Every structure is written in C-alpha cells, then in structure tokens.
Amino acid sequence: MFVTxxxxxxxxxxxxxxxxxxxxxxxxxxxxxVHLPAAFADSTGSAESRxxxxxxTLVPPEPQPLPALRGPATAIVVLGYGLxxxxxxxxxxxxxxxxxxxxxxxxxxxxxxxxxGNPHNGITxxxxxxxxLIRHGIPAERIHLEPDADSTVQNAxxxxxxxxEIGAQDAVVVTSADHIDRAVGTFTDAGVDVVGAVTPDQxxxxxxxFGPGQ
Numbered sequence: 001m002f003v004t005x006x007x008x009x010x011x012x013x014x015x016x017x018x019x020x021x022x023x024x025x026x027x028x029x030x031x032x033x034v035h036l037p038a039a040f041a042d043s044t045g046s047a048e049s050r051x052x053x054x055x056x057t058l059v060p061p062e063p064q065p066l067p068a069l070r071g072p073a074t075a076i077v078v079l080g081y082g083l084x085x086x087x088x089x090x091x092x093x094x095x096x097x098x099x100x101x102x103x104x105x106x107x108x109x110x111x112x113x114x115x116x117g118n119p120h121n122g123i124t125x126x127x128x129x130x131x132x133l134i135r136h137g138i139p140a141e142r143i144h145l146e147p148d149a150d151s152t153v154q155n156a157x158x159x160x161x162x163x164x165e166i167g168a169q170d171a172v173v174v175t176s177a178d179h180i181d182r183a184v185g186t187f188t189d190a191g192v193d194v195v196g197a198v199t200p201d202q203x204x205x206x207x208x209x210f211g212p213g214q
Contacts (some may be wrong), residue, residue, distance in 0.1 A: 071109035072110065074168065075163050077101075077113045078114050079174065088128075094132070097129055099135060111142055116129070152179070159187070173198070
C-alpha cells in the first residue's frame with residue numbers, strides 16, 4: 001500500500017490516499033475519541049450535543065479506502081534537490097529521501113526512480129540519492145537513476161521515459177510541499193499518471209523510527 005500525504009492537489013485518486021495520520025500519527029487521540037462520546041452519553045444521554053468543540057478538532061478525518069497494491073506498475077519517483085559544493089546532500093533532499101524510503105518500505109515491489117543531475121564534486125543528485133537509499137537497505141536493483149535532469153520539466157520527461165522502459169504505468173511523486181503542485185502538474189503534462197504524492201514535511205517524524213537514521 002502507499003502512505004500518501006496531501007498538499008493542495010486534490011484528484012480523486014489523491015484524496016483516496018489520505019491515511020498517513022491514521023496509520024502513524026494519531027493512535028492515542030483516536031482511542032480517546034472513541035471512548036469520550038460514550039462517557040458523555042452516560043451522563044447526559046446525548047454524546048453529540050455535549051462533545052466539546054475543542055475536542056472535535058482533534059478527531060482525525062474518516063479514513064478513506066486504501067488503494068489497491070499496484071506493485072511493479074507503480075513507480076516511486078523522488079525528485080532531486082541541489083547538492084552542496086562538496087557533493088553532499090542538503091537537509092531538504094534527505095527529508096525527501098526519508099519520505100521516499102517510507103513509500104519503498106510499504107510497497108516493496110515498486111521500482112524507485114531518483115531523478116536529478118546538477119553534479120557537484122563529480123556527484124549528481126540522482127547518484128547521491130541512490131547511494132543513500134542503498135546504504136539504508138533498499139536493494140540496488142529496485143533503484144533506477146535519472147542523472148541528467150536540471151529542471152522539474154526534465155525530471156518529469158526523463159522519469160516518464162524510464163517508466164516506459166521498465167513497464168511502470170503510474171507514479172507516486174515525492175518532493176517538497178512548496179514544490180508538489182508544480183511537480184504533479186509537470187508530470188501529468190509529461191504523460192505520467194500521478195496516483196499519489198508525498199511531501200516530507202507532512203510525514204510524521206514518528207514514522208522515521210521505522211526507517212533509517214540520519
């Protein structure tokens with residue numbers, strides 16, 4: 001399955017994936033909310049009328065049906081971010097990788113595409129990302145490098161070509177929250193069916209304990 005976090009893009013397939021907080025972020029709140037209405041009903045006979053407005057804001061949205069597992073037909077595409085002059089990764093890119101890593105764990109049959117050129121110290125964004133994912137346990141054979149793109153448009157066009165070559169039909173795009181709308185639109189223009197998108201700053205830090213360390 002895919003854990004998907006939304007920004008402002010709201011396609012039907014996109015909305016169907018808003019389950020990350022249910023899976024990882026609000027267990028304690030959910031348990032409390034389940035029991036509080038009954039407690040209010042015992043004392044007043046009307047849980048709905050007595051349920052405090054402040055607590056209503058803590059109730060997570062009703063879970064949507066989980067998407068069907070697409071496996072190899074759905075690629076996880078992690079977009080690059082500029083490297084430091086010595087070729088090491090900026091924190092923003094590491095955050096994107098954490099979000100992509102969670103996706104890769106939850107969909108172990110899906111290929112992972114890392115896209116980005118702009119080399120520094122002889123290292124491209126794609127190579128730096130691939131090395132990080134391999135160090136943290138993603139099999140090298142799952143990872144497909146696109147090391148030439150120097151723009152979002154090229155990220156999309158080159159990733160679309162790789163997807164055709166490996167037989168992937170649609171994609172989950174991983175990038176930053178302030179970039180997600182443009183990225184999804186650009187991938188759609190390139191002919192990629194985007195079935196989900198992940199923004200790392202919205203992925204609960206709690207999930208990272210199940211993944212790699214820094």
